[in-house]
Amino acid sequence: xxxxxxxxxxxxxxxxxxxxxxxxxxxxxxxxxxxxxxxxxxxxxxxxxxxxxxxxxxxxxxxxxxxxxxxxxxxxxxxxxxxxxxxxxxxxxxxxxxxxxxxxxxxxxxxxxxxxxxxxxxxxxxxxxxxxxxxxxxxxxxxxxxxxxxxxxxxxxxxxxxxxxxxxxxxxxxxxxxxxxxxxxxxxxxxxxxxxxxxxxxxxxxxxxxxxxxxxxxxxxxxxxxxxxxxxxxxxxxxxxxxxxxxxxxxxxxxxxxxxxxxxxxxxxxxxxxxxxxxxxxxxxxxxxxxxxxxxxxxxxxxxxxxxxxxxxxxxxxxxxxxxxxxxxxxxxxxxxxxxxxxxxxxxxxxxxxxxxxxxxxxxxxxxxxxxxxxxxxxxxxxxxxxxxxxxxxxxxxxxxxxxxxxxxxxxxxxxxxxxxxxxxxxxxxxxxxxxxxxxxxxxxxx
Ligand SMILES: C[S@@+](CC[C@H](N)C(=O)[O-])C[C@H]1O[C@@H](n2cnc3c(N)ncnc32)[C@H](O)[C@@H]1O
Numbered sequence: 081x082x083x084x085x086x087x088x089x090x091x092x093x094x095x096x097x098x099x100x101x102x103x104x105x106x107x108x109x110x111x112x113x114x115x116x117x118x119x120x121x122x123x124x125x126x127x128x129x130x131x132x133x134x135x136x137x138x139x140x141x142x143x144x145x146x147x148x149x150x151x152x153x154x155x156x157x158x159x160x161x162x163x164x165x166x167x168x169x170x171x172x173x174x175x176x177x178x179x180x181x182x183x184x185x186x187x188x189x190x191x192x193x194x195x196x197x198x199x200x201x202x203x204x205x206x207x208x209x210x211x212x213x214x215x216x217x218x219x220x221x222x223x224x225x226x227x228x229x230x231x232x233x234x235x236x237x238x239x240x241x242x243x244x245x246x247x248x249x250x251x252x253x254x255x256x257x258x259x260x261x262x263x264x265x266x267x268x269x270x271x272x273x274x275x276x277x278x279x280x281x282x283x284x285x286x287x288x289x290x291x292x293x294x295x296x297x298x299x300x301x302x303x304x305x306x307x308x309x310x311x312x313x314x315x316x317x318x319x320x321x322x323x324x325x326x327x328x329x330x331x332x333x334x335x336x337x338x339x340x341x342x343x344x345x346x347x348x349x350x351x352x353x354x355x356x357x358x359x360x361x362x363x364x365x366x367x368x369x370x371x372x373x374x375x376x377x378x379x380x381x382x383x384x385x386x387x388x389x390x391x392x393x394x395x396x397x398x399x400x401x402x403x404x405x406x407x408x409x410x411x412x413x414x415x416x417x418x419x420x421x422x423x424x425x426x427x428x429x430x431x432x433x434x435x436x437x438x439x440x441x442x443x444x445x446x447x448x449x450x451x452x453x454x455x456x457x458x459x460x461x462x463x464x465x466x467x468x469x470x471x472x473x474x475x476x477x478x479x480x481x482x483x484x485x486x487x488x489x490x491x492x493x494x495x496x497x498x499x500x501x502x503x504x505x506x507x508x509x510x511x512x513x514x515x516x517x518x519x520x521x522x523x524x525x526x527x
Contacts (some may be wrong), residue, residue, distance in 0.1 A: 095288060110130065181216065191203045214234050277484055319359075322386040327361075333494065341521070351414040352418055353418065356419065356420075358388075374398050407437055412441055450522065
């Protein structure tokens with residue numbers, strides 16, 4: 081058995097120390113302050129060398145955590161805490177405890193109860209749990225029931241960032257229940273089969289949302305995001321999801337991927353359709369960088385208000401929103417059709433149908449620019465930290481729960497174009513194992 085699986089406590093502790101010092105030095109070199117636990121902490125960095133060292137440190141701390149507790153206790157502790165941790169975060173996010181405590185002051189349990197309209201008892205018990213996770217802190221931890229509450233770095237980050245709050249809602253509140261019924265869904269639809277069913281009507285999502293007062297009856301997560309809620313609240317989950325997508329773009333710098341995906345400058349006076357373009361965050365960046373482009377964002381109805389709120393004034397003549405279901409024939413003849421993070425949501429059958437729906441509008445030489453996640457099968461670079469690998473595997477399992485789908489490796493992406501229509505010529509494929517992003521350019525060779 082590999083010695084890698086037998087590190088001593090002190091070797092791991094030394095590794096944690098060494099990586100911590102390396103990280104501190106990187107912050108110093110970048111003239112950037114190191115994050116703290118206090119409310120005035122700087123925000124996180126998700127890119128570059130700092131990111132990689134952080135993930136190496138996360139791996140070492142995780143191993144240290146496991147062997148310091150021992151296998152049984154580490155499992156026990158994890159199982160005992162993980163669901164209450166998730167439930168408590170879900171509650172404080174849903175009821176916006178973040179804004180109930182001033183960033184530079186304190187609040188009482190009564191203040192938070194008044195602001196959130198929850199019973200004081202609930203607020204007190206939930207806060208008591210989340211302080212163990214460093215969301216909020218007591219000014220006097222020895223008397224939690226009567227102590228005042230102040231922000232920590234984590235709770236302050238959530239108070240300041242709609243995108244981060246949107247991430248909590250989407251990953252935990254929207255995706256959590258389907259993920260928790262994955263065993264039942266697998267038992268019902270895939271047990272004894274050679275492979276996972278690819279039927280989008282037989283997902284863990286569809287099972288969790290098969291009726292009833294809590295989760296309602298919805299076929300796909302998009303249906304749920306668009307239609308859950310009544311009156312003004314209808315579509316709130318989609319508007320929130322728009323915020324999550326925008327946040328992902330900001331933290332991982334995926335706008336740069338898009339700006340470099342094509343030589344947009346030499347494309348001339350070109351029209352780009354951003355298919356499934358959410359509230360337009362990518363379209364705005366693209367149009368701002370390239371005044372020669374006209375961009376039309378297509379998405380479902382509830383992304384429109386987000387688009388209208390966020391469109392910069394200077395772009396209204398060149399960027400517009402059109403409600404469009406991408407399974408229906410494409411109504412706009414354009415030079416480029418952009419699909420960013422669309423197909424990873426859908427099994428092959430649906431992905432092929434989405435590509436085929438473009439055909440009525442395609443002129444010879446029209447290009448499909450495709451930016452998506454590249455899957456893990458056989459392609460993971462073992463020199464990268466496991467926690468980076470985990471980013472990919474977590475998305476992969478989420479896709480399994482929501483869509484009975486997987487993150488595809490590069491060759492599978494090529495295959496989707498070929499199966500959709502032989503007249504799509506895949507002109508280039510660029511996959512980056514560090515970011516898990518693949519950029520594909522396909523040219524329409526039809527008449
Ligand atoms: C994962 S998000 C990607 C959003 C955006 N392209 C980005 O990269 O940030 C998928 C998008 O597809 C949209 N979508 C889902 N089903 C759709 C459909 N049938 N027609 C049009 N858009 C759809 C969703 O509303 C959502 O905005």
